[in-house]
Amino acid sequence: MTAEFGDFANIDVDKLLNGADGQFAKMEELQKSLATLVGHAQDDDGLVIVEYAAEGLRELQLHPKAMRLSSGELAERIKDVLHAATQDLQDQVNAAMAEAFGEEDNPMRFVQDPDAALQQLKSAEAAYNRTFEDVMGELDRIRRRLDL
Numbered sequence: 001m002t003a004e005f006g007d008f009a010n011i012d013v014d015k016l017l018n019g020a021d022g023q024f025a026k027m028e029e030l031q032k033s034l035a036t037l038v039g040h041a042q043d044d045d046g047l048v049i050v051e052y053a054a055e056g057l058r059e060l061q062l063h064p065k066a067m068r069l070s071s072g073e074l075a076e077r078i079k080d081v082l083h084a085a086t087q088d089l090q091d092q093v094n095a096a097m098a099e100a101f102g103e104e105d106n107p108m109r110f111v112q113d114p115d116a117a118l119q120q121l122k123s124a125e126a127a128y129n130r131t132f133e134d135v136m137g138e139l140d141r142i143r144r145r146l147d148l
Contacts (some may be wrong), residue, residue, distance in 0.1 A: 041091025
């Protein structure tokens with residue numbers, strides 16, 4: 001009877017469930033950690049300071065001397081510092097994800113490398129197709145054995 005089920009008959013269900021519980025706990029901890037991250041940046045002169053978090057722009061501080069800049073210069077500094085703060089937040093998210101999942105299994109790596117994500121999807125599709133063909137072949141053999 002076990003030969004019909006192959007390796008599935010030897011699965012340790014308790015170990016599988018404990019592993020799933022551990023993964024859920026890790027994901028919950030990661031979610032809490034991500035909610036606390038804040039990206040920080042300021043320009044070289046300290047005239048513009050930005051904090052950026054998951055909800056968006058959290059803090060924008062303009063030193064009084066920043067008002068001496070032209071509106072165009074000030075706008076450019078704000079945009080540059082905002083970009084730097086969002087990059088700081090992204091770097092922190094990447095580090096937290098790498099710590100939780102490891103570098104190789106970090107899902108954030110696909111954000112920077114969409115070709116790798118596409119390749120992984122194609123590989124998963126090929127594995128699914130092979131499995132589907134194997135299952136359908138086995139069902140066909142069972143159907144013939146039962147003479148249906």
